Amino acid sequence: MTNAAVSTGSDTSAVVLDGVTVRIAGHRILSDVSLTIRNGEFVAVLGPNGAGKSTLMKAILGLVPLAGGSVDVLGRSPQQARPHIGYLPQRQSFDPATRVRGVDLVALGLNGSRWGVPLPLTAGARRRRREERARVAEVIELVGASAYAGRAIGELSGGEQQRLLIAAALVRGPRLLILDEPLDSLDLPNQASVAGLIRRIATTEGVAVLLVAHDVNPLAAYLDRVVYLARGRALCGEVEDVISAPTLTDLYGTPVEVLRTSDGRLVVVGLPEAPHHHGHRHG
Amino acid sequence: MIPSLSPNPIDDVRRLFTYPFMVNALAAGTIVAILAGVVGWYVVLRRQAFASHTLSVMAFPGAAGAALAGLPTALGYYVACTAAALAIGRAGRSPGAAAGRRGQVGESAVIGTVQTVGLAAGFLFLSLNHSVLGGPETLLFGTFLGITSGQVLVLLAVALAALVALTALARPLLFSSIDPEVARAGGVPVARLDALFLIVLGLAIAATSQLTGALLVFALLIAPPAAAHQITLRPLAGLLLSVALALLTIWLALAIAYYSIYPVGFYVTTIGFVLYVLARAAGRIRRR
Numbered sequence: 001m002t003n004a005a006v007s008t009g010s011d012t013s014a015v016v017l018d019g020v021t022v023r024i025a026g027h028r029i030l031s032d033v034s035l036t037i038r039n040g041e042f043v044a045v046l047g048p049n050g051a052g053k054s055t056l057m058k059a060i061l062g063l064v065p066l067a068g069g070s071v072d073v074l075g076r077s078p079q080q081a082r083p084h085i086g087y088l089p090q091r092q093s094f095d096p097a098t099r100v101r102g103v104d105l106v107a108l109g110l111n112g113s114r115w116g117v118p119l120p121l122t123a124g125a126r127r128r129r130r131e132e133r134a135r136v137a138e139v140i141e142l143v144g145a146s147a148y149a150g151r152a153i154g155e156l157s158g159g160e161q162q163r164l165l166i167a168a169a170l171v172r173g174p175r176l177l178i179l180d181e182p183l184d185s186l187d188l189p190n191q192a193s194v195a196g197l198i199r200r201i202a203t204t205e206g207v208a209v210l211l212v213a214h215d216v217n218p219l220a221a222y223l224d225r226v227v228y229l230a231r232g233r234a235l236c237g238e239v240e241d242v243i244s245a246p247t248l249t250d251l252y253g254t255p256v257e258v259l260r261t262s263d264g265r266l267v268v269v270g271l272p273e274a275p276h277h278h279g280h281r282h283g
Numbered sequence: 284m285i286p287s288l289s290p291n292p293i294d295d296v297r298r299l300f301t302y303p304f305m306v307n308a309l310a311a312g313t314i315v316a317i318l319a320g321v322v323g324w325y326v327v328l329r330r331q332a333f334a335s336h337t338l339s340v341m342a343f344p345g346a347a348g349a350a351l352a353g354l355p356t357a358l359g360y361y362v363a364c365t366a367a368a369l370a371i372g373r374a375g376r377s378p379g380a381a382a383g384r385r386g387q388v389g390e391s392a393v394i395g396t397v398q399t400v401g402l403a404a405g406f407l408f409l410s411l412n413h414s415v416l417g418g419p420e421t422l423l424f425g426t427f428l429g430i431t432s433g434q435v436l437v438l439l440a441v442a443l444a445a446l447v448a449l450t451a452l453a454r455p456l457l458f459s460s461i462d463p464e465v466a467r468a469g470g471v472p473v474a475r476l477d478a479l480f481l482i483v484l485g486l487a488i489a490a491t492s493q494l495t496g497a498l499l500v501f502a503l504l505i506a507p508p509a510a511a512h513q514i515t516l517r518p519l520a521g522l523l524l525s526v527a528l529a530l531l532t533i534w535l536a537l538a539i540a541y542y543s544i545y546p547v548g549f550y551v552t553t554i555g556f557v558l559y560v561l562a563r564a565a566g567r568i569r570r571r
Binding site: 061087088095099104108109113114 | 328330450451452453454455457458461462464465466468469470471512513516517518521
């Protein structure tokens with residue numbers, strides 16, 4: 001990092017975690033996690049089930065109390081930064097019977113927390129409505145969902161739903177985007193295209209993206225760095241450096257091997273609970 | 284005596300408004316249809332038909348209990364439905380929509396248990412007391428006779444309060460109905476909205492029960508809104524269409540019931556059902 005970047009401090013850092021510890025019901029979920037995410041950086045958060053990936057995201061959103069350490073988001077507290085964070089929680093897909101258009105879902109991302117009903121009685125209210133519609137159309141275009149945004153969300157494919165949800169998370173123009181397993185329900189081609197879309201958003205909109213994932217392989221080509229969580233501890237760095245036998249062996253405290261398949265995929269073997277963790281997921 | 288139809292349909296419509304009891308029935312029906320159309324649109328969106336059914340089942344022991352205590356049955360409807368709404372809201376503290384599958388299982392077990400006890404209590408109250416006009420049929424399947432002007436005024440006040448609340452909550456309620464997790468992350472008080480909506484639902488059901496009876500509430504609360512959901516995806520258009528279909532249902536049903544010997548509940552249900560089937564067919568043809 002250059003001196004100039006250091007001197008501007010929080011202006012270049014989207015997220016700074018310093019010694020963060022989280023306990024839930026007496027269990028230590030995260031212990032002494034420190035990491036920095038820079039503006040416009042696309043970072044994947046990896047690790048086995050129960051390693052605390054979702055808890056880490058909630059700590060950054062200010063949704064869980066800290067037992068120690070500090071979280072700084074966009075130069076302020078998570079609560080203060082909340083309007084500038086776009087969040088897509090872990091989920092199953094929409095019920096097929098959900099008879100609401102994608103465009104309405106995206107619009108709710110913009111105005112869904114406002115009380116009352118806007119009546120277009122004044123010129124100001126009408127202008128505001130036009131601006132909101134234009135912004136909604138703009139993000140839908142950005143995620144490439146214009147062709148199906150007018151259809152019922154329940155009827156759309158998993159990949160189409162995911163693009164609209166990303167549009168809803170982006171509509172307020174956030175500077176940090178937190179996506180909890182957005183690729184989980186998608187087939188491989190869709191995983192790659194959504195990962196490519198997120199890369200493009202991070203670069204063109206200057207949004208820092210934290211993406212929780214099970215499998216690094218569909219993402220590897222697009223990522224700036226990865227955060228790897230295991231046993232409540234976190235490692236941050238380049239994909240090749242973090243997902244390596246010595247690093248992961250140290251993190252897990254048990255011998256781990258990282259294999260590279262002939263098509264370049266990384267496979268972690270020797271984990272106690274999830275043997276083929278980074279391989280192709282079954283079911 | 285059952286009035287007979289004349290050759291002139293305009294005369295027949297005019298005759299509907301000659302008796303005060305019929306004017307009261309039409310006024311009550313109009314108020315109830317508007318309220319049920321709006322509330323029901325959210326119920327269908329939130330997939331809360333099962334919770335609605337429980338609240339409507341609770342209307343029966345409420346009305347029967349009030350009659351036993353010598354109080355107006357309308358009061359029994361309001362008290363029982365609101366109390367049941369509060370109880371369900373408390374039991375499902377992290378309600379189905381918010382907590383996912385686990386919450387829904389818990390909610391449905393509570394609801395199923397409460398329903399059975401409610402129905403049984405209603406029958407007990409009625410067998411202890413034979414003063415209810417028409418007995419269990421009236422409370423379960425509805426009547427349009429004997430709606431007082433006072434009852435209409437209370438319906439109007441309840442409906443206005445509920446509609447003002449729903450207007451204030453419109454977008455956050457829509458947001459938390461479609462996507463509770465994201466809404467919560469965006470600062471929408473999802474749990475409080477869930478509880479509040481249950482109370483509004485309880486009031487709407489208490490109001491509707493007075494015309495349709497406890498068991499046929501769905502004819503106005505679910506069928507017209509479900510038809511509207513089939514026809515349009517736009518929230519505002521859907522709400523307006525839902526109200527229009529509910530009004531059409533109740534007006535037609537009251538008019539037919541006036542000239543017929545069969546109960547109004549049958550006509551409301553049949554018309555609501557036909558509208559829903561037509562809307563489904565139309566939706567399917569359009570999507571093809």
